[in-house]
Amino acid sequence: MFVDSHCHLDFPELISNLDTILENMKQNNVAHALCVSVNMPDWPNIVALIEKYPHLIGSVGVHPDYEETPEPSVEMLCEYAQHPKIVAIGETGLDYYRLSEPLDWQRNRFRVHIRAAVETGLPLIIHTRSSAEDTIKIMQEERARQCGGVMHCFTETWEVAQAAIEQNFYISLSGIVTFKNAHQLHEVAQKVPLERLLIETDSPYLAPVPFRGKLNDPSKVIHVAEKIADLRGVTLKEIEEASTENFFNLFKKAKAVNKSQ
Numbered sequence: 001m002f003v004d005s006h007c008h009l010d011f012p013e014l015i016s017n018l019d020t021i022l023e024n025m026k027q028n029n030v031a032h033a034l035c036v037s038v039n040m041p042d043w044p045n046i047v048a049l050i051e052k053y054p055h056l057i058g059s060v061g062v063h064p065d066y067e068e069t070p071e072p073s074v075e076m077l078c079e080y081a082q083h084p085k086i087v088a089i090g091e092t093g094l095d096y097y098r099l100s101e102p103l104d105w106q107r108n109r110f111r112v113h114i115r116a117a118v119e120t121g122l123p124l125i126i127h128t129r130s131s132a133e134d135t136i137k138i139m140q141e142e143r144a145r146q147c148g149g150v151m152h153c154f155t156e157t158w159e160v161a162q163a164a165i166e167q168n169f170y171i172s173l174s175g176i177v178t179f180k181n182a183h184q185l186h187e188v189a190q191k192v193p194l195e196r197l198l199i200e201t202d203s204p205y206l207a208p209v210p211f212r213g214k215l216n217d218p219s220k221v222i223h224v225a226e227k228i229a230d231l232r233g234v235t236l237k238e239i240e241e242a243s244t245e246n247f248f249n250l251f252k253k254a255k256a257v258n259k260s261q
């Protein structure tokens with residue numbers, strides 16, 4: 001079985017088509033999907049999804065791209081994270097691509113999330129774009145190593161991947177790895193230790209080849225796995241088993257939910 005470690009099933013493009021998507025997941029042997037939170041006002045939609053569907057799990061956090069949105073406190077994140085199916089804090093991180101300085105609010109928000117993750121012991125889901133140096137620096141300053149987590153939709157260099165792995169983080173590859181010109185990412189896909197690899201769709205965005213430009217959904221995560229298998233010269237089964245095992249090793253609360261089913 002495959003697991004999509006990062007998707008946004010609660011977004012309107014996907015939720016309006018949920019029955020078909022869940023059926024496609026079944027067809028493609030995508031057994032679980034982690035529905036990642038991007039802001040607090042929409043978080044109840046994630047809770048509604050994970051409470052309705054046994055194979056969906058969620059996170060709590062506020063995405064760095066949301067500027068005008070209620071700011072979460074450490075206490076609030078810790079409290080919401082007590083939900084039995086909320087298995088991670090995030091997505092959080094830094095994004096200097098879409099927004100420009102002053103971004104102290106973004107860095108502060110990132111620190112709040114790391115503190116909540118360290119306090120709860122839950123892993124972090126980190127988003128970093130055009131901001132790798134500051135992201136790694138803040139992770140070090142806040143001791144993100146203690147909770148660990150995942151660098152989601154990874155698009156940085158192998159050096160940045162190594163720095164994250166050294167801090168107890170996993171590297172999650174999205175459909176971008178299937179793009180022909182993603183040479184830097186192909187190198188990461190070949191070099192990342194198998195026991196540190198996760199796969200994701202980040203749907204509804206970033207549909208992998210051969211669906212590039214179309215609407216993405218968790219059932220398409222198998223195409224990410226296929227490309228990684230190809231790049232590493234191993235079987236699809238090997239990537240399937242390793243990425244699924246890694247998922248449950250990292251998101252330990254998800255393991256408990258899975259066992260109780």
Ligand SMILES: [Zn+2]
Pocket residue numbers: 091127152153
């Ligand atoms: Zn993201």
Ligand SMILES: [Zn+2]
Pocket residue numbers: 006007008036091202
């Ligand atoms: Zn996301």
